[in-house]
Amino acid sequence: MKTTLSNRTKVKRLSDRGHYDRETIHAILDEALVCHVGFVVDGQPYVIPTGFARIGDDLFIHGSSASRMLRNLATGVDVCITVTLIDGLVLARSAFHHSINYRSVVIVGKAKLVEDAHEKSKLLEAFTEHMIPGRWAEVRWPTELELKATSVLKLPIEEASAKIRRGDPKDDEEDYVMDVWAGVLPLYMKTGHPVPDKKLQDGLEVPGYVSEYRRNAF
Amino acid sequence: MKTTLSNRTKVKRLSDRGHYDRETIHAILDEALVCHVGFVVDGQPYVIPTGFARIGDDLFIHGSSASRMLRNLATGVDVCITVTLIDGLVLARSAFHHSINYRSVVIVGKAKLVEDAHEKSKLLEAFTEHMIPGRWAEVRWPTELELKATSVLKLPIEEASAKIRRGDPKDDEEDYVMDVWAGVLPLYMKTGHPVPDKKLQDGLEVPGYVSEYRRNAF
Numbered sequence: 391m392k393t394t395l396s397n398r399t400k401v402k403r404l405s406d407r408g409h410y411d412r413e414t415i416h417a418i419l420d421e422a423l424v425c426h427v428g429f430v431v432d433g434q435p436y437v438i439p440t441g442f443a444r445i446g447d448d449l450f451i452h453g454s455s456a457s458r459m460l461r462n463l464a465t466g467v468d469v470c471i472t473v474t475l476i477d478g479l480v481l482a483r484s485a486f487h488h489s490i491n492y493r494s495v496v497i498v499g500k501a502k503l504v505e506d507a508h509e510k511s512k513l514l515e516a517f518t519e520h521m522i523p524g525r526w527a528e529v530r531w532p533t534e535l536e537l538k539a540t541s542v543l544k545l546p547i548e549e550a551s552a553k554i555r556r557g558d559p560k561d562d563e564e565d566y567v568m569d570v571w572a573g574v575l576p577l578y579m580k581t582g583h584p585v586p587d588k589k590l591q592d593g594l595e596v597p598g599y600v601s602e603y604r605r606n607a608f
Numbered sequence: 609m610k611t612t613l614s615n616r617t618k619v620k621r622l623s624d625r626g627h628y629d630r631e632t633i634h635a636i637l638d639e640a641l642v643c644h645v646g647f648v649v650d651g652q653p654y655v656i657p658t659g660f661a662r663i664g665d666d667l668f669i670h671g672s673s674a675s676r677m678l679r680n681l682a683t684g685v686d687v688c689i690t691v692t693l694i695d696g697l698v699l700a701r702s703a704f705h706h707s708i709n710y711r712s713v714v715i716v717g718k719a720k721l722v723e724d725a726h727e728k729s730k731l732l733e734a735f736t737e738h739m740i741p742g743r744w745a746e747v748r749w750p751t752e753l754e755l756k757a758t759s760v761l762k763l764p765i766e767e768a769s770a771k772i773r774r775g776d777p778k779d780d781e782e783d784y785v786m787d788v789w790a791g792v793l794p795l796y797m798k799t800g801h802p803v804p805d806k807k808l809q810d811g812l813e814v815p816g817y818v819s820e821y822r823r824n825a826f
Binding site for chain 2: 398402403423424426427428429430433434435436437438439441453454456457458468469470471472474476478479481482483484485486488490492494496498514515517518521522525526528529530531532533536540558559565566567568569570571572573574575576577578579580581582583584585586587588589590591594595596597600603605
């Protein structure tokens with residue numbers, strides 16, 4: 391199933407990099423940890439990084455009810471949410487053709503406030519599980535007060551597109567004979583050793599979903 | 609030296625996370641590979657990921673002269689450029705206090721087109737070296753035609769702020785007795801094995817600046 395073809399999200403430059411099927415878009419969203427939210431206040435654009443979650447064909451962001459960004463978006467203004475994964479450096483023989491392998495998604499639309507307390511609670515589960523699957527079952531769940539202090543916004547993944555660059559550099563034909571190493575240097579997100587909280591209770595082992603955490607296929 | 613204190617970039621929520629000294633801001637910019645550029649067309653915000661370089665107190669982005677984004681920005685409209693580094697998952701005892709350790713920079717201002725061919729050439733060197741130090745000396749440098757096909761925009765790093773979260777989770781006092789593992793799972797950018805271009809000339813070794821490439825301190 392595809393997203394709505396829109397002049398606002400159609401990939402124009404290097405259009406063969408554009409993708410509009412939900413499977414591709416969802417996979418990129420589910421791998422990313424943060425999105426960049428763009429909104430306009432008095433003509434000035436702002437771009438703010440924040441966590442998010444996806445459920446079906448909707449994307450959700452959340453934050454303090456006191457947040458300037460969330461209060462602004464909740465009024466139903468136009469928003470652009472962009473997610474980017476970096477996959478590698480593309481090292482061409484010419485400076486001009488250097489590039490980055492990446493997968494990105496751009497979604498535009500109007501965000502709406504989620505007001506229902508039950509739905510908000512389910513969404514806080516989704517935020518936690520988006521960050522680290524397996525965590526929700528172990529932690530203290532939000533109180534009524536915490537739910538009130540949290541604003542959640544919903545953006546339909548409808549006017550959306552993905553853009554992907556992968557594979558070898560594309561050099562000019564006459565440059566292929568150059569004695570310059572060319573190729574791709576893959577980059578990916580890796581975990582370090584878990585650092586226990588200084589106030590951790592004695593005898594608690596690192597859970598498997600933490601020690602085995604992987605954000606991607608590598 | 610500090611950036612200009614501005615209502616548009618002052619960190620308001622969790623203001624102890626805000627930093628305004630150039631050293632902190634520059635270090636985050638220099639480590640990041642891509643920025644997210646926010647701009648407005650007909651009231652609609654767009655957020656687009658792209659490579660960049662920093663020279664002194666200016667940030668530069670570039671792309672095809674045919675690019676919709678660059679043509680738009682070159683008219684001198686308001687822009688917001690945001691850079692985000694993800695450092696780890698912050699696993700609290702309560703779902704509510706889960707967070708992400710990160711370092712981000714937000715810059716607002718008006719971008720200006722760089723027109724001078726000599727300056728543009730120096731900037732293409734900066735873009736390549738920002739991506740992978742040591743590369744510029746080895747590759748074919750841009751031709752006059754390639755320079756013409758490339759638009760470069762300059763944004764002063766003046767109205768700018770950094771926001772940093774680091775360290776342990778902050779749980780509610782009564783939750784510290786819970787038998788739940790809490791702490792930080794560090795995340796960082798790692799390289800994979802270099803993948804040679806399928807059309808690589810015989811006998812070319814992977815250069816040291818590729819095999820030893822590190823994007824951060826880890």
